[in-house]
Amino acid sequence: MTTTDPDHWNQVYDARPETALTWFEATPTVSLDLLARHLGPGQALIDVGGGASRLVDHLLGLGAGPLAVLDISEAALAASRARLGEAADQVAWMVADITTFCPDQSWWVWHDRAVFHFLTEPADRAAYLAVLDKALEPGGHAIIATFADDGPEKCSGLPVMRYAPNDLAAEIERQLPGRFKPIESHRHMHITPKGNRQNFQFSVFQKTAG
Ligand SMILES: C[S@@+](CC[C@H](N)C(=O)[O-])C[C@H]1O[C@@H](n2cnc3c(N)ncnc32)[C@H](O)[C@@H]1O
Incomplete structure (x- = not known):
């Protein structure tokens, strides 16, 4: 089982409501x-x-956008679309594996909460970061949230990588030398719906111009 198996994720989202998922x-x-x-x-x-994150609901409410949501799971995006109703038409929904995604446009901000940390294979991390570099506008920002170095070792039955902000910055610098500058990072304790604690780190990187 790898994170890039859509069946795994569709089963996860079909099995329970989004409000019961640990994330x-x-x-x-x-x-x-x-x-x-x-x-x-x-x-x-x-x-x-x-996935079925409510980030998009909040951003629509703030009048932000244009907005795109990409996920490997069609079921996850269907849950968000059903929840949003007509407002879903204001969002570009993309069912794709980020490690093989071919962007045909660029974005100012790339937001990833709890996806990169599932990439335990170096080749998948390299592929993800190559897509990031292609998809982000020069000067734009990538927000990447992962389990922290003292966070959980598994999620959704899958092993994960854990990162301190310095580790994540080093991984990006190794794959894309000189392309991304770390801007800020924060630790955050997420409380799951069952009340368990999960330590995250959120890092922001700016893509260098040119
Ligand atoms: C832990 S959930 C986080 C969902 C969302 N970011 C949030 O914060 O609620 C991980 C998400 O990553 C998606 N995912 C896993 N591997 C992926 C891949 N290779 N490409 C695109 N999406 C992927 C899963 O379907 C799932 O929705």
Whole structure:
């Protein structure tokens, strides 16, 4: 089983409501705080592995966008679309594996909460970062949230990589030398719907111009 198996993720989303998933957040406060600083009016955002996250609901409410949500699971995106109703038409929904995604446009902000950390194979991480480099506008920002170095070792039955902000910055620098500058990072304790604690780190990187 790997993270790039859509069947795994479709089964996860079909098995229970989004509100029961360990990663559920009614209000994604850390992401919204970061986006308040790094996403200006009219600037385009892609939520990579956005799943059934309510980030898109909040961003629509703030008038942000254009917005795109990409996920390997069609079931996850269907849950978001059903929840949003007519407002879903304002979002570009993309069913794709981010490690093989071929972007035909670019975005100002790339947001990923809890996707990159599933990439345990170096080749998958290299592929993800190559897509990031291609998809992000020069000067734009990538927000990448992963389990922290003292976070859980598994999620959704899959092994994960855990990162301190310095480890994540080093991984990106190794794959894409000189392309991304770390701007800020934060630790965050997520409380799951069952009350368990999960330590995350959120890092923001700026793509160098040119
Ligand atoms: C832990 S969930 C996080 C969902 C969402 N970002 C959030 O914060 O609620 C991980 C998500 O990544 C998606 N995913 C896993 N591997 C992926 C891949 N290779 N490409 C695109 N999406 C992927 C899953 O379907 C799932 O929705």
